[in-house]
Amino acid sequence: MRYFSTRGGDEELSFEEVVLAGLAPDGGLYIPAEIPKLPENWEDDWSKLSYQDLAVVILSLFISPSELSREDITELVYNTYAYPQKFRDPLITPLVPLSEKRYILELFHGPTYAFKDLALQLLGNLFEFFLRRRNTRKTPEEPAERLTVVGATSGDTGSAAIYGLRNKANISIFILFPRGRVSEIQEAQMTTVMDENVHNVRVAGTFDDCQDIVKTLFSDKEFNERHSLAAVNSINWARILVQIVYYFSAYFQLKKSLAGSGTSVKPDIQFVVPTGNFGDILAGYYAKRMMLPMRKLGIATNANDILTRFWKTGRYAKVNPSTGLGVRETLSPAMDITVSSNFERLLWYLAYQSSSPDDPKKRTTACKTVAGWMEQVKKEGQIVVPDEVLRAAREDFVAEKADDAQITNTILKYYEGSPSYIPDPHTAVGLHVAALVAKEEIVEPAVQVILATAHPAKFSAAVNQALGTADGFDFDRDVLPHEFRDFLARERRVIDVDRPDAGLVRATIEMVVQGKV
Numbered sequence: 001m002r003y004f005s006t007r008g009g010d011e012e013l014s015f016e017e018v019v020l021a022g023l024a025p026d027g028g029l030y031i032p033a034e035i036p037k038l039p040e041n042w043e044d045d046w047s048k049l050s051y052q053d054l055a056v057v058i059l060s061l062f063i064s065p066s067e068l069s070r071e072d073i074t075e076l077v078y079n080t081y082a083y084p085q086k087f088r089d090p091l092i093t094p095l096v097p098l099s100e101k102r103y104i105l106e107l108f109h110g111p112t113y114a115f116k117d118l119a120l121q122l123l124g125n126l127f128e129f130f131l132r133r134r135n136t137r138k139t140p141e142e143p144a145e146r147l148t149v150v151g152a153t154s155g156d157t158g159s160a161a162i163y164g165l166r167n168k169a170n171i172s173i174f175i176l177f178p179r180g181r182v183s184e185i186q187e188a189q190m191t192t193v194m195d196e197n198v199h200n201v202r203v204a205g206t207f208d209d210c211q212d213i214v215k216t217l218f219s220d221k222e223f224n225e226r227h228s229l230a231a232v233n234s235i236n237w238a239r240i241l242v243q244i245v246y247y248f249s250a251y252f253q254l255k256k257s258l259a260g261s262g263t264s265v266k267p268d269i270q271f272v273v274p275t276g277n278f279g280d281i282l283a284g285y286y287a288k289r290m291m292l293p294m295r296k297l298g299i300a301t302n303a304n305d306i307l308t309r310f311w312k313t314g315r316y317a318k319v320n321p322s323t324g325l326g327v328r329e330t331l332s333p334a335m336d337i338t339v340s341s342n343f344e345r346l347l348w349y350l351a352y353q354s355s356s357p358d359d360p361k362k363r364t365t366a367c368k369t370v371a372g373w374m375e376q377v378k379k380e381g382q383i384v385v386p387d388e389v390l391r392a393a394r395e396d397f398v399a400e401k402a403d404d405a406q407i408t409n410t411i412l413k414y415y416e417g418s419p420s421y422i423p424d425p426h427t428a429v430g431l432h433v434a435a436l437v438a439k440e441e442i443v444e445p446a447v448q449v450i451l452a453t454a455h456p457a458k459f460s461a462a463v464n465q466a467l468g469t470a471d472g473f474d475f476d477r478d479v480l481p482h483e484f485r486d487f488l489a490r491e492r493r494v495i496d497v498d499r500p501d502a503g504l505v506r507a508t509i510e511m512v513v514q515g516k517v
């Protein structure tokens, strides 16, 4: 399998190249040259596979054996999705029934209790594998290849990246976060990691400042090349790829559960996904395109609803025209975005589907269309897509949103439900939206599967706001995992940077790399 950039189209790269590059030099995102077909007997053959073996067969469809052999992939996958060493549930992503019609796919049983672990645990192992292979091919005189991962976080990404890369040979990781603006638990998760290759940089500034600094460092060509900077944000193709696996896992778990209740049919599923940068749900789109049977994917956004507005109107606009506002702080901070970075990948498929069937260079034409759209978003803050593009988008997706009051009401409603379930505020967005999107189908789907993206303990403020006055509720007893209790008291390691200044951060990284800190 080869890959190309959504804004280029002519040059093709290997899986290894796109994983190490992250973003394409033309500013585009890498996508596979084709969407692989499932083997004919996938439904029977795959139904008996463990999560790990399912991951092996799915990854193998997207990675050429000449790059990673079946044995390589198997080893990577088994080292990553290891129970109980890395993940706390033997099914890795267990499906939990809330009612006959509604299930939760719990994606938070990894080391940092957020769904990002599923991708970043594997990405860390992939980086290490590629570096090791490159270095063993070198003569002893040649210097070893190294990677310096630099990223900004407002919470979940940073801790999941740190846990994915801690203690990896020839890799250093620097995570910038805004001082006083990440939750106590998230800061504790990041800064209590004592591995020598992990560096937390606490910046006196906002998350946007941190992100701007990271962008400045990546565009500093000399610095970038000298340190071999690498990115782990959600535009990295490997992150999308490994997330496809749990859609299949959910399908088979549901099938088994329905068979147990005597209804042996193809499950009629609608997935509903709390969405920010469109990474998690894009993996669902690939599963759908691979022909995993499912209804339209439900996009669930919070008040930062650029995607919901797009699906309603065909206008993709950074500023909400009815409020005149850009990004807003909500109770589901991991979804507080102005633009949705992975949406560009979907736009490419929409542009391709809506271009003329007679065009001999359809792929390149779609890339040009996408490059034009993205340029316009950058310059004018918005685009309006042609009707046929919006129609294509609506064939595979529906979208709705939830505001903060709906989030807290939903947490309370499910807590009081039977069985009682406490969703985190992001999952609550999904649960609220699930009820709305089911009605938009002509025949309601038999079952909805809502992806639970984080453990509720990570977002104590929102959960306490929703349940603080509920009868008999006790956060420490009902929500807080044992592991979190002593977290806050543990030893910490963090570098403070007193101004949001790229030069200062660059100097800090230099000093750390040279061993002067």
Ligand SMILES: *Cc1c(COP(=O)(O)O)cnc(C)c1O
Binding pocket: 114, 115, 116, 156, 157, 234, 274, 275, 276, 277, 278, 279, 280, 281, 334, 335, 426, 453, 454
């Ligand atoms: C990152 C994150 C999301 C959003 O995922 P995307 O792939 O960016 O759409 C939702 N919920 C939680 C808890 C997250 O950490």
